[in-house]
Amino acid sequence: MQAGKSSSDLEQEVFSQDLCTSCGACVNICPYIKVVKDKVAVIEPCGLTEGKCYDFCPRTLTDIAALDKSVFGKTRTDYSLGPYISIEMAQAKDSEIRCRAQYGGVVSALMKYALETGEISNAVLTRPFDVALMPSSVLVEESNQMAECAGSNYVSSATLAKMNEAAKQGKDSLGLVGIPCQVIALRKMQSSKHETGARGVKLVIGLFCTWALSYKGFSEFLKGKVDLTKVKRIDIPPPPANVMVVETAAGDVKFSLDEVRKFIKPTCGVCYDMTSEFADISVGMVEGIEDWNTLIVRTPAGKKFIDKAKKADVLNTRPLEQARLEHLKQASSIKKKRAIDAIQKRTNDKKNLLYLRLNAQEKRKYV
Numbered sequence: 001m002q003a004g005k006s007s008s009d010l011e012q013e014v015f016s017q018d019l020c021t022s023c024g025a026c027v028n029i030c031p032y033i034k035v036v037k038d039k040v041a042v043i044e045p046c047g048l049t050e051g052k053c054y055d056f057c058p059r060t061l062t063d064i065a066a067l068d069k070s071v072f073g074k075t076r077t078d079y080s081l082g083p084y085i086s087i088e089m090a091q092a093k094d095s096e097i098r099c100r101a102q103y104g105g106v107v108s109a110l111m112k113y114a115l116e117t118g119e120i121s122n123a124v125l126t127r128p129f130d131v132a133l134m135p136s137s138v139l140v141e142e143s144n145q146m147a148e149c150a151g152s153n154y155v156s157s158a159t160l161a162k163m164n165e166a167a168k169q170g171k172d173s174l175g176l177v178g179i180p181c182q183v184i185a186l187r188k189m190q191s192s193k194h195e196t197g198a199r200g201v202k203l204v205i206g207l208f209c210t211w212a213l214s215y216k217g218f219s220e221f222l223k224g225k226v227d228l229t230k231v232k233r234i235d236i237p238p239p240p241a242n243v244m245v246v247e248t249a250a251g252d253v254k255f256s257l258d259e260v261r262k263f264i265k266p267t268c269g270v271c272y273d274m275t276s277e278f279a280d281i282s283v284g285m286v287e288g289i290e291d292w293n294t295l296i297v298r299t300p301a302g303k304k305f306i307d308k309a310k311k312a313d314v315l316n317t318r319p320l321e322q323a324r325l326e327h328l329k330q331a332s333s334i335k336k337k338r339a340i341d342a343i344q345k346r347t348n349d350k351k352n353l354l355y356l357r358l359n360a361q362e363k364r365k366y367v
Contacts, residue, residue, distance in 0.1 A: 005054040007032060011042045018266035019059040019355075021181035021212075024137070024158025025189060026053035028165045029196075035158045037134050038215040052194050058184040059267060063357040067184070070191040071278050072299065079365050080329040080336075081296070082277030085303050087325060089286055090295040090317045101150040102235065103285050104293035106315065107177055107205055108150050110281070110305075113314045115143045119305060120175035120203050124163045128153035132228040133219050137162035139171070151233050154244075155219075156212040156265070160185055160198075167197020175203040179212065180273035187278045203305060206276020208284025208294070210268075210335065217263035222246070226253050238287045269342040272356055274335040275328075281306065286324065294320060294328065336366050 007030065014020050022038040030053055032046045054060055068075050072083045081087075091104035097112070098105040114120045123140040127149050130136035135157040140146065159182050166174060176186065183206045189198035222228060226248050233247040236257065243254045276282040280302030286292045295317070297303050309315055320328075343354045350367065358367070 005060070006048045006051045007042050007046050007053050010051075010054045010057060010060070014057055014059045015041060019270065021058055021185075021265070021267050021271075022156045022158055023058055023178075023182045023185045024161030024164070025056040025058070025182075025185035027158055027161035028168065029053065029056075035161055038156055038158070040158065052192070052196070055192055055194065056185055056189045056196075058181040058188065059270075059355045061357060062184060062188065062355050064272075064362065065357075065359045067187055067191065067278060071187055075359070076362075078329075079362050080333045081275055082273075082298070084282075084296050084298045085300075086297045087320050087328075088295055088317050089289070089292045089320050090283075090315045091292050093313055093316055097150075098291060100147050102152045102233075104291055105150070106283050106293040106295060107207070108146055109314050110205060110309060111140075111175055111177065112143045112146045113309050113312065114175050114203055114305070115140070115146075117308075117312075119308075121173040122166060122171050123175040123177070124159060124166065124201075125149040125177050126153065126157050126159060128234075129231050133222065133231055134215055139166050152235065154211075154213045154234055154236075155215045156181075160189075163201065164197055167200055172197075172200035174201045175205070176201050177205045177207065178276070178279075179207050179209040180276045180278075181267075181271060183276045183279050184273065203301070204279045204281070206279025206282045208275050208282065209271075210274060211261075211264045211271075212268060213260070213263045214265050218260070221259070221263060225255075226250075238285070270339050270346070270354060272336050272339045274332045286320070287327065294324075333366075340366050 020040050022040055026033045027035045032042055032044045034043050065075050076083050090106050092098050092106060092109035097108050101108045111123050125138055125140050126135045127138050128135045128151050135153045135155055137157045137159045159178050186198050189196045226246055230249040235245045242257045244257055244260050246253045280299045282296040284294045286294050297306050344350055347354055
């Protein structure tokens with residue numbers, strides 16, 4: 001934590017600068033910070049000179065090498081994808097899970113298995129399109145609740161607010177599925193000197209993410225074009241399609257990504273992480289191959305869990321071709337370089353990387 005940093009500093013440096021990711025790390029730990037849909041705000045000054053809210057935020061000082069040591073016990077050697085033990089392709093063996101889920105259904109299958117075997121007692125997940133397109137974070141206790149949380153959503157929800165709420169209720173041995181900014185905030189919470197319920201999270205599955213959309217802007221764009229209460233699924237097919245497909249009860253509607261990108265949250269432009277580099281396990285699509293996921297195992301705990309899942313016949317796996325791995329590394333590196341460019345435009349100073357602290361080797365590669 002930086003000395004003397006509090007909710008007022010968070011408001012000035014993050015909220016007022018359109019840098020909030022809506023991760024929810026600061027919500028439900030303080031009575032003065034609230035979230036409505038994807039908008040987080042300080043409703044009243046708390047009077048503290050330093051606070052957890054500032055410490056936990058993924059857009060306040062984030063030392064990548066220090067987080068590497070905290071999570072992995074070592075510094076990274078792969079600067080494009082972060083630390084990992086293995087990378088392969090995977091899909092849920094259960095065809096019903098694959099039908100309900102997006103792409104290979106790996107996340108749903110793994111969380112279902114984790115709940116059923118007692119690896120975790122509860123899962124913090126996101127239920128898409130809960131109310132007129134806005135997703136909601138939920139605490140899932142039974143594996144039969146997994147189906148309603150399947151599928152992708154391109155509007156972020158305050159997932160860590162639900163985790164904080166669960167911790168207050170005495171829940172522990174949690175599993176959590178989140179996007180990169182949420183995973184970073186979680187790891188900052190776990191490595192903090194402060195008491196936090198985040199230490200009760202035992203399994204972290206991170207999703208690949210390139211950007212999230214503002215709820216207000218995107219929902220207003222869709223109004224009149226589709227009935228928001230009838231949206232069943234949203235998908236962005238791989239290039240060169242350049243479209244977003246909104247599946248509704250009345251049929252599919254396609255929009256050009258050029259129309260949709262104007263609603264990307266400004267904070268996504270400075271995001272340095274595409275593949276949830278601090279998760280135990282990271283999962284994303286395999287570009288050009290339907291019904292399969294990319295599966296990155298990062299921590300020993302993640303490997304132990306995946307080995308058990310494979311032995312229990314939960315997943316089909318096969319090697320990720322070298323060309324596809326190189327493409328993934330290139331895509332991640334491009335996002336990092338764009339983030340650095342966006343940060344430097346904000347600060348007008350090549351030495352000022354805003355919230356990021358990188359070691360010398362990583363700076364040489366991307367700055």
